[in-house]
Amino acid sequence: MKLSNATLAQIPSEVAVPAYDRSKVTAGIVHFGVGGFHRAHQAMYLDRLMNQGQALEWGICGMGIMPSDARMRDTLRDSDGMYTLVVKNPDGSREVRVIGSIIDYVYAPDDSHAAVEKLADPAIRIVSLTVTEGGYNVNPVTGEFDLGNPGIVADLNDPAQPKTTFGLISAGLKLRRERGLDPFTIMSCDNIQGNGEVAQKMFGAFATALDEEFGTWVQANVPFPNSMVDRITPVTTEADRQDVTDSYGIEDAWPVVCEDFVQWVLEDKFVSGRPEFEQVGVQIVADVVPYELMKLRLLNATHQGLCYFGHLAGYSAVHDVARNELFAQFLLRYMRTEAEPTLEALPGVDLAAYQDKLIERYSNEYVADTIARLCADSSDRIPKWLMPVVRENLAADRDVSLSAAIVASWARYAEGTDEVGEPIQIVDRLASEVRTAAAKHAEDPLAFLRQQDLFGDVVNDERFTKPYLEALESLHINGAIATLELIMSQASTR
Secondary structure (H helix, E strand, O other): OEOOHHHHHHOOOOOEOOOOOHHHOOEEEEEEOOOHHHHHOHHHHHHHHHHOOOOHHHEEEEEEOOOOHHHHHHHHHHOOOOEEEEEEOOOOOEEEEEEOOEEEEEEHHHOHHHHHHHHHOOOOOEEEEOOOHHHHOEOOOOOOEOOOOHHHHHHHHOOOOOOOHHHHHHHHHHHHHHOOOOOOEEEEOOOOOOHHHHHHHHHHHHHHHHOHHHHHHHHHHOOOOOEEEEOOOOOOOHHHHHHHHHHHOOEOOOOEEEEOOOEEEEEOOOOOOOOOHHHHOOEEEOOOHHHHHHHHHHHHHHHHHHHHHHHHOOOOEHHHHHOOHHHHHHHHHHHHHHHHHHOOOOOOOOHHHHHHHHHHHHOOOOOOOEHHHHHOOHHHHHHHHOHHHHHHHHHOOOOOHHHHHHHHHHHHHOOOEOOOOOEOOOOOOOHHHHHHHHOOOOOOOOOHHHOHHHHOOHHHOHHHHHHHHHHHHHHHHOOHHHHHHHHHHHHOOO
16 A cells, blocks of 8 residues: 555554654654655654654654755655654564654755745744755865855855755745744754754855855854764665565555664754653763764774775675674774774763674664665765874874775775776765876875875875875785785784
8 A cells, every 4th residue: 555644544553653643743843855864863753752742843844955855755745754664673673663753845946935934934943954974065175164166156146046955044044033033943963073063164154155244143043953863774775665565565665774773962952942852762962072973983984994895895785794704803993993092081881882783783684784875975974984083093193004994995996996897886976086086096006195175184194104005005916805804914913
């Protein structure tokens, strides 16, 4: 049966459905970037609250700006905003639920005026974001807002017809201010260190470029809470869709599959209230930084540590890599000797247990996460997740050999062919640039590191370039597995 409000009563009993009356849910949140992660995370937490009879005034209105978002608009429209969430446990068991917290979706290119009016609606008190690491328009070298981005230039020149996230949100805030309404809270849920602070800086910069006085008002009145989010959520496949149909009789065009682990640490910094997230497992704290550093430098960085080596070695599934003892020991060694020394104290957290748990999570075959997903968008990921570890360790004169090897594995991957000569499809906003740099390895082995926008001046530090060059040469001559064996044998003697 097609998933909709009309068919909820026909859903088989092994699938949990909303226990609340969805007709009584009203939108209190606009969310940019409705994808798999948002639906496995924030929307799921709100659904939990609603199932307790709470937060019915905090329904989600999705908002899309990209051409690809039209598909999500159509999918959610056809299912009355609902979707099937399939949580896959390590033992093969499942928890399946229909999530009902998304009640509307606005596709801004259809009508930017309607999108801005939605943002100006007094009922909207939070605007949340999962727009990926690249969605904040940060210049990777200066750390400042990129005013030269063509989309930003267009929005600044024609603010009445906004097309970017920055233009739309700023227009919504301006309209609220003109109407004497409180601003909304802007809540980033992206994998960026200090995501709230980054969002505040970038949205403040856009607002200032639009109108200096308005920019000052935004900085003074709009809260930007920091958060740390965590749940492995692979891209939905056709097999996932078919499985939901075959197993539960539900026709769902875009179900979500995820692991059982979930975490959200959120700074309590809101202007006009918030859902009582703490009642459904969200950690509400005064300082998110120690938690986000732990997650970004352990989980996110080790995803990059396994994906390029894994792809070059012929793997396609994350769980197969994680179950290889050589890879597991390499990742654990990186975490314990290079990442952990850069972390702040986190009372009550057993870091060794957390690291072991990560390997266990990666090994969950039922999640079926892919190497290809982890390899995508590397130019947004390595500079934000791994290079801060490198810089802190170099500043403290600590070893960076394993971090250098991870970067070398990306450089080898970026050459565009694997170890048996098969082409590699590089999915990255800077795909052309990284491939061009990697193509110069024969004449200049440090060519990849000379991309200052990605690596700063690390190319001038022999403490990094020496292990980098050794790893890159070994990858060319010996391959990924032999290179990891060599790295681990050398590490054991240090």
